[in-house]
Amino acid sequence: MHTVTPKHIGGTIPAIPAKAHAHRALIAAALATTPSTILLSRTSKDIDATMASLRALGSAITYTDNIIHVHPSSAPSVGGILPHESGTTLRLLLPVSASICNRVEVDAKGRLPDRPLEPLLGEMKSHGVTFSQDKPPFTMSGKLQAGHYKMVGNVSSQFFSGLLLAAPQMGESTIESVGTLQSRDYVTLTITTMQDFGVKVTTTPATDTTNETFTIANDTHFTGRDNYQIEGDWSNAAIWLVAAALTGNSITITGMNKDSVQADRRIMQIVEDAGSTLTWNGMDLTVSGKATKPLNVDLEQMPDLLPVLSALACGIVGESSFTKGARLRLKESDRLAAVAQLVTDLGGSVRMDGDDLYITGTGSLKGGQVDCVNDHRLVMAGALAALISENPVILKDSEAITKSYPDFFDDWNLLGGEAHVI
Numbered sequence: 041m042h043t044v045t046p047k048h049i050g051g052t053i054p055a056i057p058a059k060a061h062a063h064r065a066l067i068a069a070a071l072a073t074t075p076s077t078i079l080l081s082r083t084s085k086d087i088d089a090t091m092a093s094l095r096a097l098g099s100a101i102t103y104t105d106n107i108i109h110v111h112p113s114s115a116p117s118v119g120g121i122l123p124h125e126s127g128t129t130l131r132l133l134l135p136v137s138a139s140i141c142n143r144v145e146v147d148a149k150g151r152l153p154d155r156p157l158e159p160l161l162g163e164m165k166s167h168g169v170t171f172s173q174d175k176p177p178f179t180m181s182g183k184l185q186a187g188h189y190k191m192v193g194n195v196s197s198q199f200f201s202g203l204l205l206a207a208p209q210m211g212e213s214t215i216e217s218v219g220t221l222q223s224r225d226y227v228t229l230t231i232t233t234m235q236d237f238g239v240k241v242t243t244t245p246a247t248d249t250t251n252e253t254f255t256i257a258n259d260t261h262f263t264g265r266d267n268y269q270i271e272g273d274w275s276n277a278a279i280w281l282v283a284a285a286l287t288g289n290s291i292t293i294t295g296m297n298k299d300s301v302q303a304d305r306r307i308m309q310i311v312e313d314a315g316s317t318l319t320w321n322g323m324d325l326t327v328s329g330k331a332t333k334p335l336n337v338d339l340e341q342m343p344d345l346l347p348v349l350s351a352l353a354c355g356i357v358g359e360s361s362f363t364k365g366a367r368l369r370l371k372e373s374d375r376l377a378a379v380a381q382l383v384t385d386l387g388g389s390v391r392m393d394g395d396d397l398y399i400t401g402t403g404s405l406k407g408g409q410v411d412c413v414n415d416h417r418l419v420m421a422g423a424l425a426a427l428i429s430e431n432p433v434i435l436k437d438s439e440a441i442t443k444s445y446p447d448f449f450d451d452w453n454l455l456g457g458e459a460h461v462i
């Protein structure tokens with residue numbers, strides 16, 4: 041549990057590496073025909089879970105002095121996936137491991153066993169794989185076969201990313217999106233990372249009569265990379281953009297890629313539309329000026345931004361809207377309900393209408409205790425809320441932050457904040 045004092049923060053902070061990019065680079069490197077070195081300045085529980093799982097699938101991986109050495113080797117007779125609570129690790133590695141191993145033991149922790157897998161398991165069953173039961177822990181048997189995969193687009197884009205990463209080991213395969221693919225940029229990130237490691241994916245856009253498809257040719261394989269750089273994480277940089285927009289104090293985040301394909305790069309436009317100023321100097325982004333205009337955010341392509349944006353909405357006078365949030369109910373918590381509860385518990389005004397959330401900001405909150413329901417992004421939201429609160433914010437379950445940003449409270453204090461364990 042942490043307490044965060046209502047004290048403004050400001051200054052310069054380095055970006056942390058993008059976990060979405062790190063998962064993909066590690067997997068591509070582990071599947072490659074030659075060794076790789078990946079540059080990663082910090083890790084997190086989720087990235088560690090992918091490294092541990094890839095070791096259990098046969099790769100030799102070491103992480104020292106901010107460099108990951110990946111030595112691919114042949115898959116063991118019985119492999120393992122140890123995702124802990126990382127949905128990305130589990131959903132990417134299910135098809136990947138079935139493309140190289142005959143048998144895989146799969147475990148999961150926290151809410152992860154109850155997060156959706158059915159559409160992926162269904163398609164894997166139609167392509168040669170059996171499961172001892174339909175939710176982890178389970179044993180998966182049989183090699184995944186090449187072919188045509190059909191996948192619903194509105195449950196998790198991670199199903200697509202997993203099948204794409206598995207395809208080079210299987211042979212020519214096509215993945216078809218049934219309905220619009222939500223969180224599409226996460227699939228783009230998979231495709232660009234695969235390309236970085238030598239595998240081309242051909243995308244055929246949807247027409248009036250056909251769905252979008254992704255095709256991987258026969259006889260294509262991943263090739264290792266030297267000194268492959270993981271880019272800065274826009275989902276976590278969003279914390280600092282929101283902090284600056286809430287207080288008007290300027291914050292510089294160093295090491296960001298302006299042209300990133302990460303879904304949450306959209307935070308730049310959101311904060312700018314709300315009235316803050318963004319200035320680039322090379323890869324360093326400075327955000328200054330208080331946001332004053334209410335937000336209108338469609339969550340379909342950037343689900344992970346809602347928690348931090350809910351704090352921003354409380355700091356802006358007027359009603360902000362967050363629409364199309366159905367998939368937020370399928371994350372580490374029911375994030376729609378958890379965000380609504382957090383805002384209410386801190387004295388804010390929130391209304392839920394189906395899968396849409398409306399927050400009427402007054403510019404300040406009362407503060408008090410909130411339950412972060414074991415969700416790292418709720419911890420970020422609660423800390424940000426302290427910036428506009430009359431009283432300290434006490435964060436129950438703040439340890440959840442280690443899922444994506446273990447040094448978060450240290451960085452908060454480096455920027456002049458006051459957060460400590462109680």
Ligand SMILES: O=C(O)C1=C[C@@H](OP(=O)(O)O)[C@@H](O)[C@H](O)C1
Pocket residue numbers: 060128195196197198201222223226343344367
């Ligand atoms: O592929 C990824 O790295 C992710 C995809 C998104 O999930 P969904 O596609 O399930 O919405 C996102 O919310 C998650 O944090 C990370």
Ligand SMILES: C=C(OP(=O)(O)O)C(=O)O
Pocket residue numbers: 086125126127128129344371372417444
């Ligand atoms: C939902 C998240 O991650 P995952 O799906 O990998 O558990 C997240 O980081 O917010």
